[in-house]
Amino acid sequence: MIQTLMEICFQRDTSYEDSKHNEKYSNKEKDPFLVQTTHKIEAEDLQKKETREKMARRRALARKKAKIQSNRAGQVTSNEKSPEKSASRTKLKAVEIQTENYLHASLVKPPIIDIYTQTELELLDDFGPSRALRESHDEETQIIPGDLYDFEEDIQGALDILVGKTIESALIEILEEEELAALKEQQRRFFEIRAEEQREAGDLMERHLIERMTAKNNTGASILLEKYLIQLIPSVIDQLRSTGVISEEEYFKNGSFLPWLIEEVTMELVDILSSGDVLLDMVRDIVNRKTEISKAMDISEEHELRSEIEKLVDRE
Template sequence: DRIEEADVYVQTERLLDRPSSPLYIPQVTGRDTATQIEEGDLFNFDIEVKPIAEVLVGKTSEQALVEIAEEEEITRIREQHRKYEELRNSELIELQRFEEQERRLRTEKERRTKQAEEAHRQEQELAEKMAARAFTRAYLQDLVPSVFHNLRENGFFYDPVEHETESTFMPWLMDRTMTHVNKLVIGRSLLDSTIRDVVNQRIDQYQRIDESHRQVNHSSKRRSTTRENSVHGSEKSQQQRKSTSGELRETPEDNRDETNTDTS
C-alpha cells in the first residue's frame, strides 16, 4: 500500500504600510477678543526711562569699579603668586641642594661602608687562606710520606730482587720446608708409635712377672702355715722366704734396667 501524496502551494496576502497619524488639533474653546492701546496710555518713556537709565548707569559704574578692583586684586594676587613662586623656587633650589648634599653624603657613606666591608671581607679571606694554607701544609706534611708508604705497602713500589724472592723463591722454600717437616713429623709419629708398642709390651711382661711372683708368695705363705709345728720346717720356710725375697729384689732392679735401656 502506498500513501497518497499531493503538493499544495499557499501565498500570503501582501501587507500594506500603516498610514501616518493625522496632526492633532485640539478643539477651540472660549471667545477671541482684541484691545487697542494708544500712545501715552501705559507710560511716558522719557519719564519712566530715567530711573531705569540711572539704575543701569549706576550698576554699570559699580560693575566697572568692581571689575577694576578685581583686576587690581588679581594683579596683587599675581604679584604675590610670583613672589611665592620665587620663594618656592628658591626653597626648592635650596631643598635640591640639601638633597644633593644628602645624596652625596649618603653615596659617600655607602662607598665608605662598601670599602670597609670589602676590606673586612678581604681580611677575612686572607685569614681563611692563611688558615687553609697552614692546615694544608700541616696535612700534606704527613700525607706524602703516608701515600708513598701505602703505595709501597700495596706493592706499587718494590725491589725486583725482593719481589722475585717473595713471589718465587720463598714459596718454593716453604713447600720444601713443609715437605721435610711433614716427613720428620711422620717419622717421629712412627717412632712414637713403635716406642709406645714396646713400652706396652714391657708393661705386659712386667705385669705377668709380678703375677707369677705373687702366686709364689701366696704358695709360700700356705706352706709356712701348714708347717708351724715343726722347727725344721719353720727354718726351711724362713730360708725359702729369704731366698724368695732376694729374688724379688733382684727382679725389679733388672726390669728397671731393661726398661731404661729400651726407652733410651
C-alpha cells in the first residue's frame, strides 16, 4: 500500500515536473493550474493559491526523496536477505519492507570525508617539461621595424644644435678673452709710449728752458762784454797805434772800426761760451753747487729744479 502511494506521488511529481519543464511551450488554456473565469480575483485568493502551490511542491519533493531512499534501502535489504543466485532463477520477488526508519534517516546529514592524494615530485620529472612550450606567435605584440620612432635619429638634430651652440659660446668666450688680453697689451703699450713721450717732453722742456737760460746768460754776458770792451778798447787801440799795428788812416778811414771790432770780439766770446766743453763744465759746476746747497738745506734736487722751472714758466 505504501509503495502504491509512493508510485502515485511519483507520477504526480513527474507530471508536475514535465508540465513545469514544458511550461514555456505549453498552451496556457490547457494548464490545469489555471482557472478560466470572468469573476474578479482578490489579492488574498492569489496569495492563498501561491501558498498552496508552494506546499504542494514541498510535499512532492519530500515524497520524491523518500522514494529514492526507500529504493536504495530496498536494494540493500534484498541483497542481504536474498538467497544465493541460482541458474534457474529468472525474476525477482518483491519483498515488502518498512521505509519509515529510512525516511527519518534521510533527514540526518551523512558524514563527509575529504580525501586527497599527494604526488611526489620525482614522479613528475620525466612526465613533461617544467614550462609549456610556446606554439603560437603573438602578432599583437610583434614590433615591426618602423613602428617605434628611433630616439637617436630624432634627437640627432637637437643634439647637433646643442653641441654647436655650446662650441660657439666657448669659442666666443675664448675670442673675447683673447681680445681683452690684446686690448690690455695694447693699452699697456700705449701707456708705455705715453710715459716715454711725457718723459721726452719733460726732457725737451727742461732742455729748452736750459737753453733759454743759457742764451739769456750769454746775452747778459755779451752785454757786459760789450760795455767792458767799450771801456777797454780805447786804451788797447792806443797801444796798438803806438806800436804801429794799426795806422791812424785805418782807424779814421770810415769811422766804423770800433763797432766792427766790438762785434767781432763779442761773436768770438759767444762762440767760446756756447761751446760744449765750456757749457758742460758750467752745467756741472752749477749742478754740483745746487746739490751741495740742497743737501745743506734738506731739499731734494728734483723739487728745487721743478720749482725753478715753474718760476721761469710763470715769468715768461
